[in-house]
Amino acid sequence: DWTMAEFRKTKIDEIREQVGDKRVICGLSGGVDSAVAAVLIHEAIGDQLTCVFVDHGLMRMGEAEQVVSLFRGHYNIPLVHVDASTLFLKGLEGVTDPEKKRKFIGKTFIDVFEDEAKKIGGAEFLAQGTLYPDVIESVSFTGGPSVTIKSHHNVGGLPERMDMKLVEPLRELFKDEVRELGRELGLPDIFVGRHPFPGPGLAIRIPGEVSRDKADILRKADAIYLEEIRNAGLYDAIWQAFAVLLPVKTVGVMGDGRTYDSVCALRAVTSTDGMTADIYPFDAAFLSRVATRIINEVKGINRVVYDYTSKPPGTIEWE
């Protein structure tokens, strides 16, 4: 009879065993997985753990503030906040291939972690919130030939040469189990219930070349969409909802004037583990309200479309 309380105890022993008296660095992404991994590891080894929140400039609105306040305020776990946005955004200039984006971001995360490890006098281990579906999907497509669908940055996106060893206590778990473990560890409900957010962040929601301006535009549209979802009481019924900024401009008319701006796509899916997903069937009034707000409030977007693709054949993220 398997319970989360037992899992927690077993993992704590395993982490202590693996790490000994060495130092561990844990990368926080703003998502649930890395937060749960960090809190669990902190419980196991206390101040041998240093958490690093790397802001790659591709976070959602308010994300950095939320993570910093959770860790420094609620848990009192030491947290280094690195603004690496210039490093990431410069490196992404001219990169349009989805796998190249993912690989670059994965490698740059490791560079930043290794730098931070040096600053604290060396860390032998890097902790990540890798889940079971991340492992499977980076390796092969279930039931099919062995093809990489996407290099999830905390698995297949890691560079081959890395000095640190990995600590991945959530590797056997599915998302709902991670949430249960998070509750078991006392993480606030509002944090545990957050929609998943991918490590490469908004980069994989901006098909084509990424830039700071595009990320700023997308962040605003995404925040409006999520605010409307929360106001409508739909947040918890949806696995994941987000906006995508398309590399397509279309003609519009606003007041007496012509506009020529970008298209924003809205995505919302239901799922239990992220491996398969169905589109969320919003009613038309809801979608029109969101579209109107985004077009009125976000400079640079003049058209909004809704993505009707399930997984498979689509994936949840666009890249």
Ligand code: XMP
């Ligand atoms: P896809 O797009 O593969 O996404 O259908 C399945 C789930 O995984 C999330 N995702 C990621 N999570 N690092 C992560 O930690 C990644 O590189 C990554 N890529 C996708 C995605 O948001 C969805 O919940």
